[in-house]
Amino acid sequence: MSSDQTKRTGPDPETRPEAPASTAAPTAPATPTSATARIPDLPAFAVKPVAVVAVVFAAVQAAFSGRYGFHRDELYFMAAGDHLAWGYVDQPPLTPLLARASTELFGDSPTGLRVVALLAAVAAVFVVALTARELGGTPRVQVLAALCATVSAYVLASGHMVSTSTFDLLCWLVITWIALRLLRTGDGRWWPAMGVAVGIGLFNKHLVAMLAGALLVAVLAVGPRRVLRSWWLLVGAAIVVALALPNVLWQIDHDWPTLDVAEGIREEDGGENRAMFVPQQIIMLSPFLVPVWAAGLVALFRDPALRWARAVAIAYPLVCLAVLATGGKSYYALPLLLVMTAAGCAPVVRWMRDGWRTGRARLVIAGLAVSAVVNAVVTLPVLPADSLDVPNAMNKEQGEQVGWPELADAVALGWRQVPADQQARAVVFAGNYGEAGALVRYGPERGLPEPYSGHMAFADWGPPPDSANGPVLLVRIDDAEGQDRFFTGCRLVGRVDNGKDVDNEEQDAQVQLCTGTTAPWSVMWPDMRRGY
Secondary structure (H helix, E strand, C coil): CCHHHCCCCCCCCCCCCCCCCCCCCCCCCCCCCCCCCCCCCCCCCCHHHHHHHHHHHHHHHHHHCCCCCCCHHHHHHHHHHCCCCCCECCECCHHHHHHHHHHHHHCCCHHHHCHHHHHHHHHHHHHHHHHHHHCCCCHHHHHHHHHHHHHCHHHHHHHHCCCHHHHHHHHHHHHHHHHHHHHHHCCHHHHHHHHHHHHHHHCCCCCHHHHHHHHHHHHHHHCCHHHHCCCHHHHHHHHHHHHHHHHHHHHHHCCCHHHHHHHHHHHHHHHHHHHCHHHHHHHHHCHHHHHHHHHHHHHHHHCHHHHHHHHHHHHHHHHHHHHHHHCCCHHHHHHHHHHHHHHHHHHHHHHHHHCHHHCHHHHHHHHHHHHHHHHHHHHCCCCCHHHCHHHHHHCCCCHHHCCHHHHHHHHHHHHCCCCHHHHHHCEEEECCHHHHHHHHHHCHHHCCCCCEECEHHHHHHCCCCCCCCCCEEEEECCCCCCCHHHEECCEEEEECCCCCCCCCCCCCCEEEEECEECCCHHHHHHHHCECC
């Protein structure tokens, strides 16, 4: 089905799958769930060119994967991987499990850990291309969709670092692709696959429920509703329950701690998240892609040939409203924006071809190139660590990959001030999960004991024994509040210096040596626990 082999006098090769039929069978593509309607054929999948795009993307990611160091969240996931459970206070178990598997298979290093993130991001690129194909996009459209995904800041960041959002992105894209296939074909046998995708997504992050709910409401609102009248839907629902049940039971047993974390996010950052929602949607994908996803949103609403896919277009604003109502982070809705981008690639290809002599194609190529360079600098460790001022101001996650061994060095210097005869009863206490994770990873080689912390899941792995009634070596950032009431006789014995003058959360953090605690650990621990 090569577009180059189609004569100019025939149907337009780039628009034929998407263009509204004006002469014959106008309702077939719009109602593929009809028992009598013919399901339109899809263009061939551009496997080789999309694979080339994915390989280049993977090569760039691999080249920079180990340049700085672990991110604070990665250190936390690695520590959680050593305490495997059906759930944690702030997340289901999939990301810690994958972090442990990656380091076991590929090495205990940033590069080894990030192999799973890279694989997930590469898979996401393929799914974006498949989404464009599902909407009738020709090979050129599919390749453009893959290119748009690889130059977006969100996908670049997801491929670089292990986080729950890395795998959440892939799950959302797969779920939406399956939803499009269900809506286009009306084949209920796709419901079990949907159940697997949603169940795995819930095993990683509960936000997938927001996507599933939005899609369901949208289908009920605009159809095609026939896809909901299949007994295969019950099979899919049973699969979701089976995969999600272990974590749900864990949450029930622990009084749903993830709800407390979500409430903490809303109280701490809800106002800022709402104010920055639209700007961050634009920046975290790419300003250049705004016309592309806007064209996709319009096409899904207005193109008669895509009437069957309108539910996906409606799901996006529904998810946005839910995120705004809950004070969630703007990137929660970004996977659906990538779907809109895939839908917008067909109009862009037509626009490029229609204005080839006016330089439209060169404009698109230049936009992709500029987006790739700018977003790579903002999301990947391209610059030397001591030149991070501008990228770190735009993306603070850059700076959070610098200085963790130096933090452990500062704590080790403080530990040497604990009298040798008291070290067996002494405790190293970290104020947050990043510090604790760094001390778990880098502390043993510096002679430090196991650290404790009341933050996030570390609280479930404590407290220290009450017999540890000696000195406490405390790590705390300057704006930490509420810790002083637990410790006595604290004095400053050091400060953290990452050596690169990177303005991150731990730069200039205090290392304090305290004579002891105000009460036994078991008594204080419930008050020392904190979530977000």
